[in-house]
Amino acid sequence: MKRVALILAGGKGTRLWPLSREKFPKFFLKFEKDKSLIQESFLRLKGFFDVKDIFIASGGEYRYLIKQEIERLGFKYPLENILPEPVSRNTCSAITLGAFYFKNRFKDAIMSVFPADHIIKPYSVFHKALEKANSCALRDFLVTLGIKPDYPATGYGYIKAKVARLKAKNKKAKVASPPDRRAGLKAKKYYEVERFIEKPDIKKAKRFLKEGGYYWNAGIFVFKVSKILSEIEKFMPEIYNKFQKWNGKDFTYLEKIYTDLPDISIDYAVMEKSKDIALVPFSGIWSDVGCFEEFYKILKKDKSGNVISGRVLNIDSKNSFLLSDEERQLVTLGVNNLVVINTKDATLVMKNGEGQKVKKVFEILKNDIVTKEHKLVIKPWGWYKVLEDKPGYKVKILGVNPGERLSLQKHKYRDENWIVIKGEAIVTLDKKNIRLKEGESVNIPRGVLHRVYNPDRKRILEILELSRGEVIIEEDIIRLEDKYER
Structure with a gap:
């Protein structure tokens, strides 16, 4: 069956202010090797999908900017592969948009969904997990990639896997034998999902890590187009019915329906309700780069534990993330365990570990130009x-x-x-x-x-x-x- 990828380039990256703004979302930020997060996402998928089969759903105002970002990598990328949303209505609407587009264009396909702004390594391990997920999706499961946790994170949702793996009822069967689509699922590949869990407090996160069987929810999904649409129709008919009248070509039609769509994630809308959920573990390096602490963990540090970028003069500082615009001088003297982000028009200073609270700052300043653009x-x-x-x-x-x-x-x-x-x-x-x-x-x-x-x-x-x-x-x-x- 045909394979297609849908990259979700949405959100504002409020916890990465003042680097990200409303008009300069997180996926445009450059992380390493002078490539933006969306460029890294594209390159990561290119080894598993044909370039022509990688699609991006994003706000219409970013359509040409995204095309330029991809073409800077040396690819000729068709504009029609960027599916413009009139307004943001969370991941359920974006995935429904992609699914109906693929249905009209390909009839059916295995559809893989990825956030545009994550770091995932190594590619080879990631591609193996995707191969397993595709195999499972062919059996009409909605598959999610679960990240094996290595510390008690409180900034992520969790997925509890059932202790027993999906097993073949006929142990001798090498492939699924209808009508039992669970037959043929080999050990060490997939788990059934017991439940999805909200971001826990530190006590629960430590318990999850100790008990095992819990995975971080990465927001990466693999399923048949026909299967996800049937589940959306079942659990979110108010979204499904709006898209059902769309021909998959006239994007101006979406302007008529999007403002009335509920703002809901695919997790709440479908994944937590469906009985056909499977999990494929991924044990490589993963980060949603959702706050400055995540940046700090991944970036290369000097001998004093500092990450330093831009026009920075540092004297005797330790364990800090120091970033400054080239037009603004930042000087630190004897500080420890700080995050200092110095841009042309705003400066953030905080203790390392307070990154989840930056979203509150963004909300307080939401009417100020410093949250809207650079x-x-x-x-x-x-x-x-x-x-x-x-x-x-x-x-x-x-x-x-x-x-x-x-x-x-x-x-x-x-x-x-x-x-x-x-x-x-x-x-x-x-x-x-x-x-x-x-x-x-x-x-x-x-x-x-x-x-x-x-x-x-x-x-x-x-x-x-x-x-x-x-x-x-x-x-x-x-x-x-x-x-x-x-």
């Missing part, structure tokens, strides 16, 4: 950097990649002035095209259609943008043409 904001056409943001005016530098252009747009509440500081620009102003060289500028009154194009095929175009007006927000952009379908 000073440097990545766009499909390039980037922009905010230099100054005050009442009545805002100053930015726009970096337009070679051969790229912004959308044809206008503003209702602000005037703009563009000054070319590097490269050469072709500016559309109403129906005229104006060529600007370095040092030349153009004034753009509110209500006037405009855009900029970088004709150079090698150099980035940089423009100093001064916006003036009573309201200066990204939402004040009225697009008439946009190659990125925003």
Whole structure:
């Protein structure tokens, strides 16, 4: 049976603030070897799936950015493999979206689901676990990968496996003999699942580790498309029925149904209710990189136990995670067991071990710009950097990649002035095209259609943008043409 992968690129990574923001989710963060987490996820799956059979479900606003991330790895990646969600409605809706898409395109397949932002090693051990999971899924089980715990973690959900493995009723049978689909399941491959458990306190986590038979819930699933859809129809008809009318092609239709979908995970919606759940253990290296402590555990440390990255001057500090933006100097003197994250516009200082509480900080600051975006904001056409943001005016530098252009747009509440500081620009102003060289500028009154194009095929175009007006927000952009379908 055909195998397909669905990477779920969602969430905000609130426990990794200020590195992750609403408009710069966790899966774009670079972890090691200068690759982002979503790039690592793609490379990890490439050895098990054909590139054309790896799909990604994510917010529509990230579609082109994700395509660019994958193509930086040297692959030509089709845009139609990125399934855009109008809004985030948790993993049940995202998986239902993928399952209906695969049903319409392939009729049936073995569908494997992966978070976009995990670290898993070694690939060979992971692929062996996936092979076992695929074999089990062929027998109409919903399979989850369970991570064998090596410490009493309180930040993960757990899965309790039944002591007895799934055994063949006919011990001589080498393959399943209908109608008993459990026949032929060999020892040391699969467990039936007894129950799913919420994140425990430290006392329970220690007991789980001591007793054995408990696994971390990694959010990795393998099942037939037909099987997961039948279970969603059974347990979540309010989601199933909405998608049933979708043809698998018209993504604008999803905008009509998504706002009414319940915000629920596949664990709560289906996995905890179904009677056909199996677990395949994975004993390799795994981390959901859900907080800074997880980063610290995996990254290489110096002889004093420090992880240091960026513009950092450290004197006599120990056992600390010290990270600073290249434009901001961080100095630590004699500190111990701290996490210090120093970005262009926000600094986090906390005791190592308090990482689960960062989410509270994010909630408190949720209306502040520092939780929404970085000073440097990545766009499909390039980037922009905010230099100054005050009442009545805002100053930015726009970096337009070679051969790229912004959308044809206008503003209702602000005037703009563009000054070319590097490269050469072709500016559309109403129906005229104006060529600007370095040092030349153009004034753009509110209500006037405009855009900029970088004709150079090698150099980035940089423009100093001064916006003036009573309201200066990204939402004040009225697009008439946009190659990125925003």
